[in-house]
Amino acid sequence: MSVAAVIEAPTRRQKRVLPGFGLTMGLTLTYVGIIVLLPVIALVLKGAEIGPLRFWEIVTAPRTLAALRLTITAAALATAFNALYGLLMAWVLVRYRFPGRRLLDAMMDIPFALPTAVAGLALTALFSENGWYGAILAPAGISVVYTIWGVAIAMAFTSIPFVVRTVQPILEDLDASQEEAARTLGATPFQIFSRVIFPAILPAYLIGTTIAFARSLGEFGAVIFIAGNLPMKTEVASLLAVIRLEEYDYNGAAAIALTLVAIALVLLALSNWLQAQLTRRRVPA
Amino acid sequence: MTLAISHLARRFGATQVLRGIDLQVRQGELIALLGPSGSGKTTLLRIIAGLDWPDAGALSFDGSDWLAKSAAERRIGFVFQHYALFPHMTVRDNIAFGLSVLPRADRPGKAQIAATVDRLLAFLQIGGLADRYPAELSGGQRQRVALGRAMAIEPRVLLLDEPFGALDAQVRRDLRRWLRGVHDSTGTTTVFVTHDQEEAFELADRVVVMNGGVIEQIGKPDEIYDHPATPFVARFLGLTVELPVTMRAGRAHAAGLDLTVLPRRAIPDGPATLFLRPADILPVPDPEAPFRVTEMATTGALLRIVAEDDTGCRIESEVPRRDGRDLRQGQPVGLRAVAGQIFPGSGQQPAQPIHTPKTLKEARP
Ligand SMILES: Nc1ncnc2c1ncn2[C@@H]1O[C@H](COP(=O)(O)OP(=O)(O)O)[C@@H](O)[C@H]1O
Ligand SMILES: [Mg+2]
Numbered sequence: 279m280s281v282a283a284v285i286e287a288p289t290r291r292q293k294r295v296l297p298g299f300g301l302t303m304g305l306t307l308t309y310v311g312i313i314v315l316l317p318v319i320a321l322v323l324k325g326a327e328i329g330p331l332r333f334w335e336i337v338t339a340p341r342t343l344a345a346l347r348l349t350i351t352a353a354a355l356a357t358a359f360n361a362l363y364g365l366l367m368a369w370v371l372v373r374y375r376f377p378g379r380r381l382l383d384a385m386m387d388i389p390f391a392l393p394t395a396v397a398g399l400a401l402t403a404l405f406s407e408n409g410w411y412g413a414i415l416a417p418a419g420i421s422v423v424y425t426i427w428g429v430a431i432a433m434a435f436t437s438i439p440f441v442v443r444t445v446q447p448i449l450e451d452l453d454a455s456q457e458e459a460a461r462t463l464g465a466t467p468f469q470i471f472s473r474v475i476f477p478a479i480l481p482a483y484l485i486g487t488t489i490a491f492a493r494s495l496g497e498f499g500a501v502i503f504i505a506g507n508l509p510m511k512t513e514v515a516s517l518l519a520v521i522r523l524e525e526y527d528y529n530g531a532a533a534i535a536l537t538l539v540a541i542a543l544v545l546l547a548l549s550n551w552l553q554a555q556l557t558r559r560r561v562p563a
Numbered sequence: 564m565t566l567a568i569s570h571l572a573r574r575f576g577a578t579q580v581l582r583g584i585d586l587q588v589r590q591g592e593l594i595a596l597l598g599p600s601g602s603g604k605t606t607l608l609r610i611i612a613g614l615d616w617p618d619a620g621a622l623s624f625d626g627s628d629w630l631a632k633s634a635a636e637r638r639i640g641f642v643f644q645h646y647a648l649f650p651h652m653t654v655r656d657n658i659a660f661g662l663s664v665l666p667r668a669d670r671p672g673k674a675q676i677a678a679t680v681d682r683l684l685a686f687l688q689i690g691g692l693a694d695r696y697p698a699e700l701s702g703g704q705r706q707r708v709a710l711g712r713a714m715a716i717e718p719r720v721l722l723l724d725e726p727f728g729a730l731d732a733q734v735r736r737d738l739r740r741w742l743r744g745v746h747d748s749t750g751t752t753t754v755f756v757t758h759d760q761e762e763a764f765e766l767a768d769r770v771v772v773m774n775g776g777v778i779e780q781i782g783k784p785d786e787i788y789d790h791p792a793t794p795f796v797a798r799f800l801g802l803t804v805e806l807p808v809t810m811r812a813g814r815a816h817a818a819g820l821d822l823t824v825l826p827r828r829a830i831p832d833g834p835a836t837l838f839l840r841p842a843d844i845l846p847v848p849d850p851e852a853p854f855r856v857t858e859m860a861t862t863g864a865l866l867r868i869v870a871e872d873d874t875g876c877r878i879e880s881e882v883p884r885r886d887g888r889d890l891r892q893g894q895p896v897g898l899r900a901v902a903g904q905i906f907p908g909s910g911q912q913p914a915q916p917i918h919t920p921k922t923l924k925e926a927r928p
Contacts, residue, residue: 455647458614463661463716464635473664477651559696560650 324532336533349515353494356433364441394499424506433494444486488549492542571620582776595763598773640713648697661716723755802838821899844880852897
C-alpha cells in the first residue's frame with residue numbers, strides 16, 4: 279500500500295485541488311526520505327552503534343567539549359547580532375525608499391550565493407592584522423582573526439539572510455491600516471512597533487533566527503579560515519568532526535555530528551512549536 | 564458648529580482628488596458622504612482623521628486648527644473599511660488598546676479599563692466574544708468590535724469608511740439600524756462614507772453627495788431625494804430618464820408629454836433637460852399621442868412599460884400593476900410626468916434613458 283493511500287484512507291475520497299495527489303505526495307515523501315531523512319537516520323544508527331557509554335565519553339572529552347562550547351557560544355553571538363541587525367535590515371529594505379535599495383536587497387543574497395570558503399578567505403584577509411579592518415582594530419588591541427570573534431563574524435556573515443528573508447515578506451504584507459488604527463487610538467511610534475508590528479512579525483522572526491542559529495552551528499567553510507583551529511582554543515565542532523574523519527575515527531565524527539544535529543533539531547522543533555502557539559488563533563480556522 | 568472644513572484640496576501626483584471641499588458638521592450630527600467609487604470620500608475622511616494632509620484649505624474643530632494636530636491629538640475614532648483589527652489580540656485587548664496606550668499619568672487602572680471594555684461589549688451586544696480573536700469572528704462581529712475599539716477612547720468625532728461595505732445584505736440592514744441606535748444613544752458626531760444611497764438615506768441626518776472631488780449637494784435625505792441639485796445627483800438618485808424639453812415662461816413642454824403637474828421653474832426660455840424616475844412616469848391611453856407601447860413586463864408588484872415614438876425616442880416607466888390594466892402592446896399613449904427635475908441646457912445624450920444601477924458599482928473609470 280502506498281503512502282498516499284494510507285493518508286487518504288480515513289477520509290472519504292473528495293475532489294482535490296492538485297490532480298494526482300497520490301503521485302505528487304509520493305514523490306515528495308520519497309525525496310524527503312532519500313535526501314533528508316536517510317542521512318540523518320544513518321547518522322543516528324551510527325551513533326547507536328557506538329553505544330551510550332562510548333558516546334558520552336566522546337562528547338564529554340575535553341577537546342570535544344571545548345569545541346562545542348566555542349561553537350555554541352559563537353553561534354549565539356552571531357545569532358544575537360543577526361537578530362538585531364537582520365531585523366533592522368529587513369525594516370530598512372521594506373519601509374524606506376532610497377537610491378540603491380534594490381542593490382542592497384540583492385546584496386542580502388550574497389552570503390547564500392558565495393561559496394562559504396571564499397567568504398571565509400575574504401573575511402580572514404579583511405580582519406588579519408594588515409587587512410582593512412584588522413589594521414584599524416589592531417592598534418586598539420582587538421584581534422578578530424583566530425579568536426572566537428572571528429568565528430562569530432564568519433557565522434554571522436553566512437546566516438544573516440535567514441533572518442532578513444523570513445522577516446521581510448511579512449513586513450511587506452503588513453496591513454498599513456492596522457498601524458493607522460493604532461495611530462488614531464493614540465499609540466506612540468514605539469508603542470505601534472512594540473504592540474502592533476512586532477507581534478505580527480514575531481512568529482517569522484523566531485523561525486528566522488532559529489534557522490540562523492542552526493546554520494551557524496554547522497558552519498564549516500567560512501569558519502575554518504578565520505578560526506585558527508587551535509585545539510581546545512579556536513577549534514569549532516564541525517572542524518573537529520572532519521579531523522576525526524581524517525583520522526578514520528568514524529565513531530568520533532558521528533558522535534560530534536549527531537550532537538550538533540540534535541541541538542539544531544531540538545531548537546527548530548521548539549521554535550516551530552512556539553510559532554504554532556503564537557499563530558494558533560490568528561488565522562481563520 | 565463643531566467640524567469646519569473649507570476649500571480643502573488634495574492631489575496625488577497628477578490626479579486632483581479633492582477640489583475645494585466646504586462642509587460644516589454640527590455637534591451630534593450623523594453625516595453620510597455619498598458618492599461613486601473614486602470620488603474622494605476616503606481621502607476626505609482620512610484628512611479629517613489626521614491620516615493624510617491636504618495641499619490647501621482649512622480644517623478646524625470647535626475653533627482649533629486640526630491641521631496643526633496629529634491624529635492622536637484630535638482624538639477621533641476611525642473605523643477602517645476592512646476593520647484593521649489587531650489579529651494577535653483578543654476582542655477585549657483590541658477594544659482596550661486605545662486606553663492601554665495612554666501615558667501612564669492619564670491611563671486608567673487595569674480594573675477600570677476592564678470595566679470600560681465590559682460596558683462597551685455589552686452596549687455593542689458582543690459580550691460573548693470578549694476572549695475570541697478577530698480571525699474567529701464573522702464580518703458583522705468584526706465591524707462591531709472595530710466600532711467598539713474606536714469608541715473606547717470617547718472620540719470627539721467618529722469616522723467610518725464604508726462601514727458595511729464588506730457585509731452581505733441582511734447583516735448590512737441589521738447593522739445599519741444598530742449603528743443608528745448606537746449613534747442616538749451616544750450622540751457622538753459621526754461621519755460615514757458609503758456608495759450606497761439607500762444606506763446614506765436611511766441612516767444619515769444629512770447627506771453629502773460627492774463626485775469627482777467636489778460636493779454636488781448637501782442636504783437632508785428628503786431634500787436631496789425630492790430636489791436633486793445637479794444632473795449628477797439626479798442620475799445618481801435614479802432619475803434615469805432624460806428628455807429634451809423646451810422651457811416657456813417657466814414651464815416645460817415636449818410633444819406627447821403631459822408636464823402640467825411639474826411646478827413652474829425659474830429657468831430661462833429655451834432648451835432644457837427633464838430628469839424623471841421611471842416610477843414617476845404614467846402612460847395614459849391617448850389616440851393622438853406620438854408614443855406607442857412596445858414592451859410590457861411585470862416584476863410582480865410593478866409593471867415595466869417601454870414607450871417609443873417614431874424618432875426612436877424610448878422611455879421606460881414603472882407603474883403599479885393596477886394602473887396599467889388598460890394598457891395594451893402597440894397602443895398609442897401619452898406620458899404624464901408625476902414628478903421630475905429640470906436643468907437648463909440640453910443634456911449630453913437627450914432622449915436616451917441612461918441606466919444607473921441604484922448602487923453605483925465600485926468599478927468606475
Ligand atoms: N495614496 C494615494 N496615492 C495615489 N492616489 C490615490 C491615493 N489615495 C487615493 N488615490 C486616488 O484618489 C482617488 C479618490 O480616492 P478615494 O478617496 O479613495 O475615493 P473613494 O473613497 O470615494 O472611493 C482615486 O482615484 C484614487 O486612485
Ligand atoms: Mg473609499
